[in-house]
Amino acid sequence: MLSSGLGLRSVAQKRSFGLSVLTTAMASLMFSENNRLASKMESGKLHYEDSNSRFDKMLTEATFKRRAPEYPSHVPLYNVEKFMMFVGSGIGAYFHPERNEFIVGLGESTAIKPVLRRLQKQMLSDPVGRQILKERPRMTSTSLDLDYLKSLPPNTIGNTYVKWLEKEGVSPDTRVPVRYIDDAELAYIYQRYRECHDFYHSITGLPIIIEGEIAVKVFEFMNIGMPMSGLGALFAPFHLKKHQMERLYSIYYPWAIKCGLNSKPLINVYWENILEEDLDVFRKKMCIEQPPDLRAMRKLYFAAKKAAKN
Amino acid sequence: MLSRTLLRMGRQRPAAMLPSFARSYASSSNKKDDTTHFGYRTVNTEDKEKLVRGVFSLVASNYDVMNDAMSFGVHRLWKHHFINRLDAGMRPGALKPLDFLDVAGGTGDIAFGLLDHASKNFGDVSSTMTVADINPDMLAEGKVRYEASKWNDGSNRVTFLEQNGETMDAIPDASKDVYTIAFGIRNFTNIQAGLNTAYRVLRPGGVFACLEFSHVDNPVVDYAYQAYSFGLLPLMGQLIANDRDSYQYLVESIRRFPKQDDFSSMIKKAGFYVPEPGYENLTFGVASIHIGVKL
Numbered sequence: 001m002l003s004s005g006l007g008l009r010s011v012a013q014k015r016s017f018g019l020s021v022l023t024t025a026m027a028s029l030m031f032s033e034n035n036r037l038a039s040k041m042e043s044g045k046l047h048y049e050d051s052n053s054r055f056d057k058m059l060t061e062a063t064f065k066r067r068a069p070e071y072p073s074h075v076p077l078y079n080v081e082k083f084m085m086f087v088g089s090g091i092g093a094y095f096h097p098e099r100n101e102f103i104v105g106l107g108e109s110t111a112i113k114p115v116l117r118r119l120q121k122q123m124l125s126d127p128v129g130r131q132i133l134k135e136r137p138r139m140t141s142t143s144l145d146l147d148y149l150k151s152l153p154p155n156t157i158g159n160t161y162v163k164w165l166e167k168e169g170v171s172p173d174t175r176v177p178v179r180y181i182d183d184a185e186l187a188y189i190y191q192r193y194r195e196c197h198d199f200y201h202s203i204t205g206l207p208i209i210i211e212g213e214i215a216v217k218v219f220e221f222m223n224i225g226m227p228m229s230g231l232g233a234l235f236a237p238f239h240l241k242k243h244q245m246e247r248l249y250s251i252y253y254p255w256a257i258k259c260g261l262n263s264k265p266l267i268n269v270y271w272e273n274i275l276e277e278d279l280d281v282f283r284k285k286m287c288i289e290q291p292p293d294l295r296a297m298r299k300l301y302f303a304a305k306k307a308a309k310n
Numbered sequence: 311m312l313s314r315t316l317l318r319m320g321r322q323r324p325a326a327m328l329p330s331f332a333r334s335y336a337s338s339s340n341k342k343d344d345t346t347h348f349g350y351r352t353v354n355t356e357d358k359e360k361l362v363r364g365v366f367s368l369v370a371s372n373y374d375v376m377n378d379a380m381s382f383g384v385h386r387l388w389k390h391h392f393i394n395r396l397d398a399g400m401r402p403g404a405l406k407p408l409d410f411l412d413v414a415g416g417t418g419d420i421a422f423g424l425l426d427h428a429s430k431n432f433g434d435v436s437s438t439m440t441v442a443d444i445n446p447d448m449l450a451e452g453k454v455r456y457e458a459s460k461w462n463d464g465s466n467r468v469t470f471l472e473q474n475g476e477t478m479d480a481i482p483d484a485s486k487d488v489y490t491i492a493f494g495i496r497n498f499t500n501i502q503a504g505l506n507t508a509y510r511v512l513r514p515g516g517v518f519a520c521l522e523f524s525h526v527d528n529p530v531v532d533y534a535y536q537a538y539s540f541g542l543l544p545l546m547g548q549l550i551a552n553d554r555d556s557y558q559y560l561v562e563s564i565r566r567f568p569k570q571d572d573f574s575s576m577i578k579k580a581g582f583y584v585p586e587p588g589y590e591n592l593t594f595g596v597a598s599i600h601i602g603v604k605l
Binding site: 052063064066075080081084085088089092099100101102105179 | 541
């Protein structure tokens, strides 16, 4: 018997020894060099190299690789790239604030994680905010039925919004989708902020001229805290004429700062559900005051100037 | 927007999902089901032409501004060197003028550069120039430039044709003396077909000259080049031209282009004689000039 030949070896060890020898022998026969090459030849990978597979190899050889995107339009940028985007779009936005690509670039590069996380916490600690994050409503030109809004009574939010759109001559165009913010939920929060911008205009009545935009930006910054609006509030007035700056600094900045800080968080407003609400009730609830009508003030100023000349 | 067009057109057809051997049994027309690369994406072969046309329609209006911004003006040096090396023009005392063909030359910078060189160096004012491009918007830019240039002097030497470089139906066989293509051939769906067509339209003794982005051998330079092209170029496209996707496609298509030796072999396969050393690298291989002669 083998046991006598191998001394004190147990039966179990003997059995596993035999099994391992058998396995090794079988495997070395099945996976020998010739057999492996034969399998490769059978599956067509040995002799024939198609150009597509060569291009695929080239692809994996690339030294520059991006992380996988987290949502459909996502472009995961490295921090260096985000910084370069900030610098480039910052310079561009200062000299050409009317060009959308600079505002988009500046906004997304300055909306850093701490800012968005704070907003996320703010939304999660409010029941309506939680509902918004769960349902993730998007404002498209189809989701807001403009004809229905026009039919609403005059002092409702929806009707005010539509009237403001017509007065300023703009449409609720689809805002550019967010691309450079990592993390899908934070990207949604930023997208929501971008899409609600027109509502902030309409409930305060501020027009789309540069003074109005700056006033809304200050209001937004005090309430929501997006760095881009703060940068706009700081640097944008340098482009303005003296009378515009005076008006802004004396009336609209104090209003925006006071109102933005006093009012409840605007990011937690589910606009689509309150379109039929009365505007004054809403403003009282949110502690928002109406600023003086900017277009009317400008008219008065230009009329006074003309009168003074004559 | 480009991304929406890409999403609509870049859908994989179900047959393309099958493994390769099953695909040949699954459909009658195998050719149509083949897929090819569009940058790093995989698209149907028949869609690639439309997608490329879409990209160039988007970039046509600031094409030259973007070229200058992206290469810091170096592309002008490349193109000058390309034209000087070709040194094409009807020599004084020659009997027949030359027929130039500039393919994918929409905005016309190579075309006008060639005519300039010929007239300055050889006093050639009778050679003809045909500018062919698959994209009508690029061609329109070229026509605008032509109208404003000095070549628009009534001699009608310059013609603009909207042609697909792989077939070029409007250009008869053996009718051209010089075929140039600068930064265009990487966008062809079937590069070999483009080379074969180039062979067809050239007369014996005609020269095929291609200036194209190529591969950098030096790994240090390559790393810097890739970081630049994938990091900065799409950002420039986003900020200057408001179009990140087209420039992302452009840098990806550069990676997908065959290496210098492979491309030389493709030129040889089309029937050209490729004089040694086969290609000339410019700027470490960022761009490269390939020349072939039809004997």
